[in-house]
Amino acid sequence: xxxxxxxxxxxxxxxxxxxxxxxxxxxxxxxxxxxxxxxxxxxxxxxxxxxxxxxxxxxxxxxxxxxxxxxxxxxxxxxxxxxxxxxxxxxxxxxxxxxxxxxxxxxxxxxxxxxxxxxxxxxxxxxxxxxxxxxxxxxxxxxxxxxxxxxxxxxxxxxxxxxxxxxxxxxxxxxxxxxxxxxxxxxxxxxxxxxxxxxxxxxxxxxxxxxxxxxxxxxxxxxxxxxxxxxxxxxxxxxxxxxxxxxxxxxxxxxxxxxxxxxxxxxxxxxxxxxxxxxxxxxxxxxxxxxxxxxxxxxxxxxxxxx
Numbered sequence: 064x065x066x067x068x069x070x071x072x073x074x075x076x077x078x079x080x081x082x083x084x085x086x087x088x089x090x091x092x093x094x095x096x097x098x099x100x101x102x103x104x105x106x107x108x109x110x111x112x113x114x115x116x117x118x119x120x121x122x123x124x125x126x127x128x129x130x131x132x133x134x135x136x137x138x139x140x141x142x143x144x145x146x147x148x149x150x151x152x153x154x155x156x157x158x159x160x161x162x163x164x165x166x167x168x169x170x171x172x173x174x175x176x177x178x179x180x181x182x183x184x185x186x187x188x189x190x191x192x193x194x195x196x197x198x199x200x201x202x203x204x205x206x207x208x209x210x211x212x213x214x215x216x217x218x219x220x221x222x223x224x225x226x227x228x229x230x231x232x233x234x235x236x237x238x239x240x241x242x243x244x245x246x247x248x249x250x251x252x253x254x255x256x257x258x259x260x261x262x263x264x265x266x267x268x269x270x271x272x273x274x275x276x277x278x279x280x281x282x283x284x285x286x287x288x289x290x291x292x293x294x295x296x297x298x299x300x301x302x303x304x305x306x307x308x309x310x311x312x313x314x315x316x317x318x319x320x321x322x323x324x325x326x327x328x329x330x331x332x333x334x335x336x337x338x339x340x341x342x343x344x345x346x347x348x349x350x351x352x353x354x355x356x357x358x359x360x361x362x363x364x365x366x367x368x369x370x
Contacts, residue, residue, distance in 0.1 A: 096285065096358075096361040096362050097361070099360065099361040100357050100358065100361040103357040103360065103361065105353045105356070105357065106353050106354050106356060106357020106358065106360075106361075107357070108350075108353065109349070109350035109351065109352070109353030109354040109357065110350075110354050110357075112346060112347075112349075112350035113347070113350050113351065113354065116166060116170070116343075116347060116350075117170065119163050119166065120163045120164075120166035120167045120170060121167075123159065123160065123163040124160050124163055124164050124167075127157070127159065127160045129147075129156075129157035129159075129160050130157075130160065131156065131157070131160045131161045131164040131315075131317060132156065132315045133156065133157075134154045134155045134156055135151070135155035135156075136155055137155065138151040138155035138157075139151065139152075139153060139154060139155045140152070140153060140329065140332075140333045140336070141155070142333075142335065143335055147159065149162055149335070149339050150333075150335050150336065150339075152322075152325055152326070152336055153325065153328075153329065153336075158322070158335075158336065158339060161317050161322060162319075162322065162339060162340060162343060164317055165317045165318045165319045165321065165322055165340070166319070166343070168229065168302075168312060168316065168317070168318040168319075169299050169302055169303065169318045169319045169320070169344075169347075170299070170347075171229070172229060172232055172233055172236070172298065172299070172302045172318075173295045173296070173298040173299035173302065174295060174298075175233055176232075176233050176236040176237055176240060176298045177240075177291055177294040177295045177297075177298045178291065179233070179237045179240075179241075180236075180237055180240035180241040180244055180294060180298075181241075181244050181287055181290065181291050181294065183237070183241040183244075183245075184241035184242070184243070184244025184245040184247075184248060185244060185245075185248045185283075185287055187202060187241065187245045188244065188245035188246065188247065188248030188249035188252065189248050189249070189252050189275070189279065189283075191203065191245075191249045191252075192248065192249040192250065192251070192252030192253040192256070193252050193253075193256055193271070193275065193279065195253075199249075202245075203249075206242050206245055206246065209239050209242055210242055210246075212239075214239045214240065214242075215301065215304075217235075217238055217239050218235045218236055218238065218239070218301065218305065219235075219305070219310060221234065221235035221238055222235045222305060222310040222311075223310070227310065227311065227312065227313035228312070228313060229312065229316075232302060232305065232311055232312070236298060236301060236302070240294075240298070243294075244287075244290060244294070247286075247290060248283060248287070251282075251283050251286065252279055252283065255278070255279055255282055255283070256279070260278060261274060261278050261279070264277075264278060285358075285362030286359075286362065288358060288362065289355055289358040289359045289362060292351055292354050292355035292358055293351075293352070293355040295351050296347070296348045296351040296352060296355075299319075299344070299347060299348070299351075300344070300348065302318060302319075302320060303318070303319050303320035303323065303344055304320065305320065306318050306319075306320025306321045306324065307320045307321075307323055307324045308324075309324075319340050319343060319344050322336075322337075322339075322340035323337055323340045323341055323344070326338075326339075326340060
């Protein structure tokens with residue numbers, strides 16, 4: 064009898080141990096998304112790279128003894144050294160400071176323009192998808208017309224009218240930048256409004272505003288954040304291209320596109336002047352795309368609870 068009780072106790076102990084291993088504290092949507100994002104090594108590396116770049120953009124120009132616009136004839140085309148970590152440009156300006164001052168401009172333009180496009184596209188697309196009817200038909204026909212015109216051409220034409228600068232550049236990039244988000248959100252809202260929980264809320268007499276705030280927005284916010292991370296690289300690249308062709312930031316201000324434009328003239332004799340900003344742009348694009356892919360997987364409700 065004692066031996067039987069001992070076996071039962073051991074079995075019971077194993078069951079308890081197994082239950083403790085399986086059970087884990089309840090997590091909210093964003094806590095679970097952060098847990099899965101940390102497990103995604105590629106996405107976490109991308110997040111770390113972006114964090115380092117943001118910190119350097121904030122503090123590197125402040126802590127450096129050089130100014131981004133100060134010129135020195137003795138340091139023209141200086142190679143990278145302990146004194147000038149990224150070397151100097153054609154007029155002797157320190158490239159380390161100019162690179163991270165340019166990061167402030169490029170990252171700010173990318174973030175602000177992508178955020179504005181996300182908000183505008185989400186509002187217009189959400190209203191069209193939720194209410195439909197004539198509003199949806201009229202807005203979607205306008206979107207179809209704008210979608211058929213290359214966005215870069217419209218941006219360049221707007222820049223020619225507004226002139227150079229950070230604010231005109233953001234406005235030009237937001238003229239048609241919201242179209243993709245609008246189409247994406249419209250499709251998602253149209254799908255969600257036919258779900259049972261939304262139909263049940265309508266039957267119970269819940270107002271449209273409450274349905275949108277409590278049922279629609281929480282189900283698309285994760286995808287909007289992912290879409291934002293995917294749009295920031297496009298905005299940064301567009302700014303770099305416009306600055307490269309002379310339609311972006313006006314000197315003496317600098318951005319990554321300005322640095323690449325100035326350095327390409329000396330590619331054969333001083334390749335570091337274009338290689339460094341190009342490498343920074345490429346790694347930023349890579350980091351944002353890795354982070355966007357990781358966020359897409361992390362906020363996918365189908366994957367929640369499967370790990």
